[in-house]
Amino acid sequence: MVVECCGVLEELCGGSEYRLRLPRFPISIAELIERLAAEQPAAREMLGRTACAVGDHIVSRERLLQRGERLVLLPPVSGG
Amino acid sequence: MADELAGCSHLTRAPLDLAVLLDLSLGPEDGALAVFGGTVRRHNDGKQVRAIAYSAYAPFAERRLQEIEAQAVARGGARICLVRHRLGELSIGDLSVLVVVRSEHRAEAFAAARHAIEAIKHSVPIWKREEYSDGTHAYVMGCELHEEHHG
Numbered sequence: 019m020v021v022e023c024c025g026v027l028e029e030l031c032g033g034s035e036y037r038l039r040l041p042r043f044p045i046s047i048a049e050l051i052e053r054l055a056a057e058q059p060a061a062r063e064m065l066g067r068t069a070c071a072v073g074d075h076i077v078s079r080e081r082l083l084q085r086g087e088r089l090v091l092l093p094p095v096s097g098g
Numbered sequence: 099m100a101d102e103l104a105g106c107s108h109l110t111r112a113p114l115d116l117a118v119l120l121d122l123s124l125g126p127e128d129g130a131l132a133v134f135g136g137t138v139r140r141h142n143d144g145k146q147v148r149a150i151a152y153s154a155y156a157p158f159a160e161r162r163l164q165e166i167e168a169q170a171v172a173r174g175g176a177r178i179c180l181v182r183h184r185l186g187e188l189s190i191g192d193l194s195v196l197v198v199v200r201s202e203h204r205a206e207a208f209a210a211a212r213h214a215i216e217a218i219k220h221s222v223p224i225w226k227r228e229e230y231s232d233g234t235h236a237y238v239m240g241c242e243l244h245e246e247h248h249g
Contacts, residue, residue: 024155025225026237069243071223074158076245090155096240097152097159097183097224098136098195098215 021054022090027068030061044082047089051079068093102156108163109154111186119198123178128200132207134215136195138188146231151187152194155223159183162222166214174210176201181214183224
């Protein structure tokens with residue numbers, strides 16, 4: 019599954035798109051993030067402060083992701 | 099990147115144009131005009147800033163900016179609020195964000211403009227990466243997004 023990494027997560031995860039191999043679908047966002055943090059420990063702390071979006075809406079970490087959905091990771095924002 | 103901003107009217111890589119927003123918002127019943135602009139500052143946290151690179155999660159940011167315009171009018175009592183945010187690498191002094199509000203009286207214009215810029219800073223998925231004169235860079239750690247922010 020491809021996870022879109024925004025802002026500082028692009029640097030911490032090594033690119034704007036991160037390919038994560040998942041054992042099954044559906045899978046909770048919480049579990050996906052834990053797997054990502056295990057693979058990219060430098061990003062773990064920031065992932066704890068990160069909101070998750072599917073499309074143009076923020077979703078909770080309890081939400082289940084289906085195959086083909088795209089998760090977007092939104093670290094703390096700093097527009098203006 | 100051009101594709102990323104397709105359909106976005108509130109996000110642009112081009113320089114922001116205040117005159118266009120003043121013209122777009124003009125109305126004969128308004129007695130007040132409030133403008134807020136954010137510009138790139140040469141220093142932050144004791145470091146010499148050379149430039150700031152702005153990035154966004156465009157579909158979400160575009161929707162939020164449209165919502166902020168509507169909320170600023172509804173909450174502040176202004177007649178119209180227009181906001182625009184620039185993306186890409188900006189130099190010192192460049193405009194990064196513009197808020198233009200018109201209303202019958204000044205109190206509503208100030209209130210709506212303040213509401214809009216605070217909402218932009220707290221709830222729009224835009225990130226700034228400061229480029230320093232010593233060759234290093236750092237993302238500015240701002241506000242965490244929460245579910246309730248998307249309205």
